[in-house]
Amino acid sequence: MTKLHKSCIAGLTLAVFTVLFPVHAVGIPLISKKPKKDALPARKLTQRQSELIDKSIVREAEVIKNLKDRAPLVETYIQNMKPDVALLQVPESDQHFLGRIDFGKVINHEAYDTPDQTKKSKGKLGFFKNSLSYVSGLSAKLHLRFDEGGIVQMILVDSKDYNRQTYKFSFVRNDFLGSVPTMVFDVEPAGKNKRGRFFGRIWIESRGGNIVRFNGSFAGSEAAYKEYYHFDSWRTNVQENLWLPTSFYMEESDPKSTENTVKFKAINHIWGYVLKVPNSDSENVDVEVQGATDVSQDAQDLGPLGAQRAWVQQAEDNVVERLFQAGLLDAPSPFDKTLEQVAGNILAYNNIQVSRPIRCRTLLTEPLESVAIGNTILISKGLLDTTAIPGNNNEQVSNLYAVVAFQLAHVILSHRLDTKYAFNDRLLFPDSSAFTRIPMHHTDKDNEEAAKKTLELLQPKELQDAQTQFGLFLAQLAIRSKALKALNEPMLGDSLIKDETQGTFWLQALVGKGPKLDMNDLKQSAAMPLSAFTRFDPWTDQVIQLNAPFEPLLSSRDKMPFEVTPVYLKLSYYKPPVDPAAAGAPAGAAAPAADGAAPAAGTAPAPAAPAAGTPAPAADGTTPAAGTTPTTAAPATGTDTTPTPAPPAGGTAPPQ
Amino acid sequence: MTGYASEETQNQRPRLCLSHIAVRAADVTMRRTPSRPRHLLALAAIGFLSLLPASLHAQAKAAGVRSADLQIGAGYVGAQSDYDPQHHFYGPAIYVVYDFRSHWGVDLSFHQVNSSVSKDVTYERSYEIGPRYVRHYGRFNPYGKVMIGRGVFNFPATRDHSVNVANLAYNIFAFGGGADVNVQRHVNVRAEIEMQRWMSFPSSHGTSSLSPVLVTIGAAYHF
Numbered sequence: 001m002t003k004l005h006k007s008c009i010a011g012l013t014l015a016v017f018t019v020l021f022p023v024h025a026v027g028i029p030l031i032s033k034k035p036k037k038d039a040l041p042a043r044k045l046t047q048r049q050s051e052l053i054d055k056s057i058v059r060e061a062e063v064i065k066n067l068k069d070r071a072p073l074v075e076t077y078i079q080n081m082k083p084d085v086a087l088l089q090v091p092e093s094d095q096h097f098l099g100r101i102d103f104g105k106v107i108n109h110e111a112y113d114t115p116d117q118t119k120k121s122k123g124k125l126g127f128f129k130n131s132l133s134y135v136s137g138l139s140a141k142l143h144l145r146f147d148e149g150g151i152v153q154m155i156l157v158d159s160k161d162y163n164r165q166t167y168k169f170s171f172v173r174n175d176f177l178g179s180v181p182t183m184v185f186d187v188e189p190a191g192k193n194k195r196g197r198f199f200g201r202i203w204i205e206s207r208g209g210n211i212v213r214f215n216g217s218f219a220g221s222e223a224a225y226k227e228y229y230h231f232d233s234w235r236t237n238v239q240e241n242l243w244l245p246t247s248f249y250m251e252e253s254d255p256k257s258t259e260n261t262v263k264f265k266a267i268n269h270i271w272g273y274v275l276k277v278p279n280s281d282s283e284n285v286d287v288e289v290q291g292a293t294d295v296s297q298d299a300q301d302l303g304p305l306g307a308q309r310a311w312v313q314q315a316e317d318n319v320v321e322r323l324f325q326a327g328l329l330d331a332p333s334p335f336d337k338t339l340e341q342v343a344g345n346i347l348a349y350n351n352i353q354v355s356r357p358i359r360c361r362t363l364l365t366e367p368l369e370s371v372a373i374g375n376t377i378l379i380s381k382g383l384l385d386t387t388a389i390p391g392n393n394n395e396q397v398s399n400l401y402a403v404v405a406f407q408l409a410h411v412i413l414s415h416r417l418d419t420k421y422a423f424n425d426r427l428l429f430p431d432s433s434a435f436t437r438i439p440m441h442h443t444d445k446d447n448e449e450a451a452k453k454t455l456e457l458l459q460p461k462e463l464q465d466a467q468t469q470f471g472l473f474l475a476q477l478a479i480r481s482k483a484l485k486a487l488n489e490p491m492l493g494d495s496l497i498k499d500e501t502q503g504t505f506w507l508q509a510l511v512g513k514g515p516k517l518d519m520n521d522l523k524q525s526a527a528m529p530l531s532a533f534t535r536f537d538p539w540t541d542q543v544i545q546l547n548a549p550f551e552p553l554l555s556s557r558d559k560m561p562f563e564v565t566p567v568y569l570k571l572s573y574y575k576p577p578v579d580p581a582a583a584g585a586p587a588g589a590a591a592p593a594a595d596g597a598a599p600a601a602g603t604a605p606a607p608a609a610p611a612a613g614t615p616a617p618a619a620d621g622t623t624p625a626a627g628t629t630p631t632t633a634a635p636a637t638g639t640d641t642t643p644t645p646a647p648p649a650g651g652t653a654p655p656q
Numbered sequence: 657m658t659g660y661a662s663e664e665t666q667n668q669r670p671r672l673c674l675s676h677i678a679v680r681a682a683d684v685t686m687r688r689t690p691s692r693p694r695h696l697l698a699l700a701a702i703g704f705l706s707l708l709p710a711s712l713h714a715q716a717k718a719a720g721v722r723s724a725d726l727q728i729g730a731g732y733v734g735a736q737s738d739y740d741p742q743h744h745f746y747g748p749a750i751y752v753v754y755d756f757r758s759h760w761g762v763d764l765s766f767h768q769v770n771s772s773v774s775k776d777v778t779y780e781r782s783y784e785i786g787p788r789y790v791r792h793y794g795r796f797n798p799y800g801k802v803m804i805g806r807g808v809f810n811f812p813a814t815r816d817h818s819v820n821v822a823n824l825a826y827n828i829f830a831f832g833g834g835a836d837v838n839v840q841r842h843v844n845v846r847a848e849i850e851m852q853r854w855m856s857f858p859s860s861h862g863t864s865s866l867s868p869v870l871v872t873i874g875a876a877y878h879f
Binding site for chain 1: 719879
């Protein structure tokens with residue numbers, strides 16, 4: 001019996017030791033490990049380098065404070081990739097997250113509700129469908145999945161302990177990112193407990209000691225249980241000496257791939273810094289319209305129809321304003337004028353008059369969707385980017401005609417908003433419920449009618465190219481739509497896809513009108529990668545047209561339609577907005593500075609820019625400025641978008 | 657049913673005497689453990705309490721997480737029972753492990769160990785459930801667990817143990833530890849040792865418990 005108890009104690013002790021002390025920690029020869037060498041080269045920092053690091057620690061605390069106070073939005077779009085013989089790699093599936101930074105002890109994430117999450121199947125089989133989805137949800141738990149809270153960590157080097165005690169720094173070199181001089185350091189955790197600590201490379205700008213870029217990963221991955229991924233995080237100079245996270249790119253290689261393909265890649269955008277904490281200047285701005293005369297005494301009363309229209313307009317304005325407050329719409333941007341001009345052109349070519357002017361705004365999310373809220377047309381950033389085909393034949397404008405025409409058809413057919421939103425109490429809900437509380441998508445019947453009307457609107461000979469070009473776009477989307485379900489799932493409005501299972505579109509009639517899709521034809525571009533045409537200012541939420549040079553396609557692998565691509569911002573320092581009254585002569589104000597600095601945000605487009613910047617009046621018989629996209633005056637936030645004289649079209653290729 | 661003591665059994669090494677077998681109703685409550693098992697409990701408690709997960713000290717949250725882990729497996733058990741120390745017991749085992757956190761989970765086990773003596777009807781069957789703590793080091797996943805459950809003992813009657821006289825159930829608790837090794841994406845191999853304590857088990861050596869030690873080798877499908 002004594003032997004038995006001894007064996008019990010021995011066995012129990014063995015069990016506890018097995019768990020308490022991993023063999024590698026006590027260096028048991030069974031699984032021996034060589035002592036780990038220091039990853040960073042042993043090189044002392046100079047005083048200047050050391051001072052810059054100390055500055056960056058202070059500045060990083062300021063960034064964290066801003067994130068805590070301002071709770072910006074974060075959008076993540078992930079594409080899981082698989083190898084492809086012809087194209088190297090193609091998307092296999094995708095996921096989309098949208099939420100707000102929620103900063104407790106460490107940075108976290110509060111997701112926006114989507115309609116899918118709140119939808120429950122009804123009807124005879126509803127119980128079984130809901131049970132099945134519960135079971136499949138359980139099954140999903142057993143596999144590695146992306147965690148939004150973990151992804152959000154990548155906007156900061158360390159949300160708690162970025163300091164000299166926790167991290168070791170090693171100088172690499174001096175470098176320029178855009179026009180910003182930086183010092184580059186390699187960073188790794190100093191202590192023994194490295195789990196969750198950053199290791200990689202950071203760029204600190206030399207003037208203010210702000211971190212402007214960092215890439216690497218967090219230590220402590222446990223394969224198949226808890227994984228940290230590699231990322232490249234960028235910041236922009238949104239205000240004086242304030243660099244805030246703007247975008248970051250995530251990627252992880254596929255270790256099993258022989259072609260060096262990636263397992264997945266993801267793009268993340270951050271914006272909405274002033275939504276919760278408005279700019280202190282905004283309250284003190286005096287609005288004075290030059291040359292206006294007071295005609296309030298002459299205002300006419302509204303008749304019954306006028307009152308009805310005003311009531312509908314109020315509902316629409318309330319919804320648009322609410323969506324803007326929730327961070328989903330851009331601030332009024334110069335680029336919106338381009339879209340309004342496109343809408344005006346369509347009406348002009350068809351000799352249609354509408355009771356109120358058409359307004360356009362951009363949805364700041366990636367999923368491909370558009371919606372008409374009364375006379376306001378919203379188009380998602382993802383749809384604008386992927387239709388921005390560079391070329392000499394106005395391919396981009398043709399695509400925009402088709403996209404805008406679909407929603408214009410809803411406007412013309414009077415598919416209007418529920419007027420209940422004219423009552424403001426309907427809009428008192430948390431921002432995260434915006435998608436579920438303001439469902440804006442049209443019914444299938446409305447979309448069918450609008451699709452027929454769109455084909456009529458695109459009949460004029462000036463818009464024939466829109467049919468062929470957009471047909472080609474849809475043909476490309478048809479190939480990718482099965483893999484990119486999240487990209488085609490609308491959050492607010494109407495998808496291009498009519499039937500997911502059959503892969504048909506609302507504008508299916510256009511598919512046959514386009515040329516045959518040929519991935520090997522380098523002169524044919526059906527759709528662009530994401531973020532090809534626009535980016536937005538994370539502080540003002542304005543949409544900005546990129547001024548990217550033409551990149552020649554060398555093979556079909558360069559096309560990457562609807563794919564995520566890395567982030568690479570051309571940084572510059574913040575320049576405060578120029579007071580238009582003090583600008584002097586318009587030509588002088590518009591002239592680019594010698595050092596390529598961008599003019600201020602929020603200023604009107606330079607009068608020297610072509611008339612494409614102004615909306616064409618409806619049905620006035622003037623030839624619309626077809627095929628032109630304006631050079632918008634770039635804002636002052638910290639990316640360098642040097643204005644150029646009016647190009648023929650955005651990012652066009654040189655003649656071949 | 658009352659037992660009887662045979663002459664032969666009285667003259668052998670102290671072992672379970674049939675006269676000590678008592679027919680009891682199912683006892684669903686745990687009795688107070690004697691002092692030695694209390695020490696074992698304390699040791700196990702200290703072991704588990706000291707295993708504070710490293711995640712409490714972690715900085716960034718992981719971007720890829722697995723919410724839960726499930727494996728269902730079977731194995732072969734060898735047991736050393738103090739009921740019949742001269743011979744070993746062998747038999748099958750089935751286990752289901754559900755880890756609902758990265759380091760914490762629930763283990764359900766079934767063991768059936770039969771005497772290795774030919775025609776001996778003696779067997780020990782146990783059904784257990786309990787929490788487990790696991791660490792992950794690449795493919796190697798050591799764990800420790802504390803189990804409670806029910807044990808069924810099949811007592812022999814005749815001298816050659818070929819006929820059973822009683823089949824009784826007892827509350828049991830157990831400590832164990834081992835390691836799961838990921839040999840393939842969906843296959844884990846396990847080696848485990850477990851010390852069971854069968855409460856109120858009639859014993860001829862003064863203590864009212866049976867304390868078999870079980871060693872299991874198994875394989876599981878990892879979902």
